[in-house]
Amino acid sequence: MTMQLAIEVDRADDPRLQAYTSIREKDLTSGHGARFIIEGKVTLETALRRGRFKLGSLFLAKSRLEPLADLLAQVPQDVPIYVAPQDVMDAVAGFPMHRGVLACGIKGDIPSPAEFLSQGIRAAAPSTLLMLSDLSNHDNVGACFRNAAAFGADAVLMDAQCCDPLYRKAIRVSSGASLWLPYAHGGTGMDMVNAAKAEGYEVWAMTPRAGARMLGTLRIPEKLAILLGAEGPGLPDALISAARPVRIPMSSGFDSVNVATAGAITLAHVFGQRT
Structure with a gap:
């Protein structure tokens, strides 16, 4: 498998990144609703290889693109991969994203x-x-x-x-x-x-x-x-x-x-x- 082309983003207010804005504040106040955020390589790998939830998108620091190429080759073609410089990613998330790896999952219906x-x-x-x-x-x-x-x-x-x-x-x-x-x-x-x-x-x-x-x-x-x-x-x-x-x-x-x-x-x- 080959990795799909990543979509470069250079503005923190890009509407395509709305799911990732101020993620800490969303965790503390509004909850997840129909979507949730995955952070880090290990959990992204789990989501791709055995997770039961559909992914809406990925958001990576540009420096992480090449090291994760093998893993990113497993991302379905209909799931966009957004990349940005580290400072833009930090501005979107609202705090320093040292891991440089985020994904947005779609929760769906959870039974009682x-x-x-x-x-x-x-x-x-x-x-x-x-x-x-x-x-x-x-x-x-x-x-x-x-x-x-x-x-x-x-x-x-x-x-x-x-x-x-x-x-x-x-x-x-x-x-x-x-x-x-x-x-x-x-x-x-x-x-x-x-x-x-x-x-x-x-x-x-x-x-x-x-x-x-x-x-x-x-x-x-x-x-x-x-x-x-x-x-x-x-x-x-x-x-x-x-x-x-x-x-x-x-x-x-x-x-x-x-x-x-x-x-x-x-x-x-x-x-x-x-x-």
């Missing part, structure tokens, strides 16, 4: 967890879901996606209180996993738990409560959904009561770890038992 489960996921059993409730931190959501991908989860389900896994930093922290791993987003945490149970999943609510069953003492069911709550408060009583409370063994006097770490420990345990 109930819709996703009613459609069915990968047919091969056993199957594992990672479910997130009220995770508003983009680093934690990105890390949870990375862990889910590393330890063989079939999908990630999130209630409406969780932040967008296609936030620029969440994609980067996930090592691009949120670009290809199936996920659903919307509804309440209870809606999500009830939908999983209706489809035959046993739901483990991860909690440090003393009365919870110890991870490692439970049989791994064929269909398992691992539920994680927000950093700090954890899962609310109603969600814990609606599921099977499970805790991770820890040293005396210390009862919690980062939510993504808790997910990694639990997923790794399940993955190890199934392989």
